[in-house]
Amino acid sequence: FIRGKVSSITAVRWEIQMASGELVQGLVAGRLSSEAYDENFSDLHAPLDAHEALVAADRCYFCYDAPCVTACPTDIDIPLFIRQIATGTADAAGMTIFSQNIMGGMCARVCPTETLCEETCVREVAEGKPVQIGQLQRFATDHLMAQSVHPFSRAAETGRRIAVVGAGPAGLACAHRLAMHGHSVVVYDANAKAGGLNEYGIASYKTVDSFAKREVAWLLEIGGITIEHDKKLGRDLNLTDLTERFDAVFLAIGLAGVNALGASGQGKAGVRDAVDFIAELRQAETYSQVPIGRDVVVIGGGMTAVDAAVQAKLLGALNVTLVYRRSRDRMNASRFEQDLAAAKGVRIITNAAPVEISGNGAVEAISFEYMDDDLNPMGEVFTLSADQVLTAIGQTLGATELPSITRGRIAVSPDGRTSVANVWAGGDCTGLGDDLTVTAVAQGRDAAEDIHRALSA
Ligand code: SF4
Numbered sequence: 001f002i003r004g005k006v007s008s009i010t011a012v013r014w015e016i017q018m019a020s021g022e023l024v025q026g027l028v029a030g031r032l033s034s035e036a037y038d039e040n041f042s043d044l045h046a047p048l049d050a051h052e053a054l055v056a057a058d059r060c061y062f063c064y065d066a067p068c069v070t071a072c073p074t075d076i077d078i079p080l081f082i083r084q085i086a087t088g089t090a091d092a093a094g095m096t097i098f099s100q101n102i103m104g105g106m107c108a109r110v111c112p113t114e115t116l117c118e119e120t121c122v123r124e125v126a127e128g129k130p131v132q133i134g135q136l137q138r139f140a141t142d143h144l145m146a147q148s149v150h151p152f153s154r155a156a157e158t159g160r161r162i163a164v165v166g167a168g169p170a171g172l173a174c175a176h177r178l179a180m181h182g183h184s185v186v187v188y189d190a191n192a193k194a195g196g197l198n199e200y201g202i203a204s205y206k207t208v209d210s211f212a213k214r215e216v217a218w219l220l221e222i223g224g225i226t227i228e229h230d231k232k233l234g235r236d237l238n239l240t241d242l243t244e245r246f247d248a249v250f251l252a253i254g255l256a257g258v259n260a261l262g263a264s265g266q267g268k269a270g271v272r273d274a275v276d277f278i279a280e281l282r283q284a285e286t287y288s289q290v291p292i293g294r295d296v297v298v299i300g301g302g303m304t305a306v307d308a309a310v311q312a313k314l315l316g317a318l319n320v321t322l323v324y325r326r327s328r329d330r331m332n333a334s335r336f337e338q339d340l341a342a343a344k345g346v347r348i349i350t351n352a353a354p355v356e357i358s359g360n361g362a363v364e365a366i367s368f369e370y371m372d373d374d375l376n377p378m379g380e381v382f383t384l385s386a387d388q389v390l391t392a393i394g395q396t397l398g399a400t401e402l403p404s405i406t407r408g409r410i411a412v413s414p415d416g417r418t419s420v421a422n423v424w425a426g427g428d429c430t431g432l433g434d435d436l437t438v439t440a441v442a443q444g445r446d447a448a449e450d451i452h453r454a455l456s457a
Helices: 034-040 050-057 067-071 078-086 090-098 104-110 122-127 133-145 169-180 211-220 239-245 274-283 303-314 335-343 437-456
Strands: 002-006 012-017 023-029 161-165 184-188 225-228 248-251 271-273 295-299 319-323 347-349 352-358 365-371 377-385 388-391 423-425
Touching: 050 078, 050 133, 067 078, 078 090, 078 133, 090 104, 090 133, 104 133, 104 211, 104 437, 133 211, 161 169, 161 239, 169 184, 169 211, 169 225, 169 248, 169 437, 239 248, 248 437, 271 274, 274 303, 274 388, 295 303, 295 377, 303 319, 303 335, 303 388, 319 377, 335 347, 352 377, 423 437
Parallel strands: 161 184, 161 248, 184 225, 248 423, 271 388, 295 319, 295 388, 319 347
Antiparallel strands: 002 012, 012 023, 352 365, 365 377
16 A cells, blocks of 8 residues: 655655554655666676677687586587677577577676686686686676577477476576477466566666566577466465376476565565566666655565665665674675675675564564574663664565475475476476576576477477
């Protein structure tokens, strides 16, 4: 229940109305000028121009047994594509990338390269300055995506039909590879738009100019893939029915549920899940529509927490504090992400867990207790003023009627096979690998190959 009224100055003041009907809190939309929003949410890294790409490519040693390739979850032949850029064949470089990773364009924007390929680059090890692999990948993929013809084509139609549940990175990568092999794919997605976290869950400044949407449209150009929206497993679809209607099923449902905070008062107005906050921001027509608090506290230590905290600051919050229960070394967000947050003015407090959210209907303050790294309380409590609390403390499957579960995720073999015949799974809903776009793409691709082998046997 949100309503807005134009304030006497320039901002639109939003008031959150509780179910009781009482107006209890003010968050402000339109804190900044349109120029400030444009500047704050511009591309995090400006793309390389042709000359800059040649200079960057020239730094590569084209290593034999290159460690950067080993560090890439999708095994892209990095020295090969950099050599192709260096020799003026950017299209060939794009093909080298896309043949391993069909979402190489998004991965070039959102991969934590500083903890993957670039961390292991021999020039990072020797000089502390890696080859700009991510930026070069973006140069090559942008170049090829700008061509008028989709670079992949389908094999002859096999007559086999596969259902993919979830149109995020794992689902789309799987669908594209299956379509290449000549199979017909129906992708079901719970949302109104395809793309999954690329569309709904990643900071705006990492994927500007509707890149997530453009990438999906480009990927679908291969043909043979149909997407049905607003179809959710457990609500509109059930697994038994899918296995009867299709030759194979690939589950890429992500993590739809959220963990509880474990502090009292979490039902107060102004407390919300960081994933929802980022989704609202990503889907807003203008940044000035998104209400933001003055004192924002973000709880969590992963990429979502950092994305939420940085964007809260960029929307004009005065004080943004990110609080994580363990030490900085244990944060899932990379050191680059942590430093980015600090550079944008986000204060990071570690080794503290929330105890109580207080306020008269709406949040006014939140208290924390210091913890050691084994999460033992240290007996010292402190309180932060807060009119908005964003929680990013991990997600759960949040679905029913699934194959066997291990440690809260769908149990799969390395090829993505589940405990149910003809059902594969990949991406965040499984326990395989890190929860990264690039990992999900690799799992979708590998499951598609295994499905193809199974259907061809
Ligand atoms: Fe090039 Fe660095 Fe990879 Fe070696 S490790 S091939 S220098 S990008």
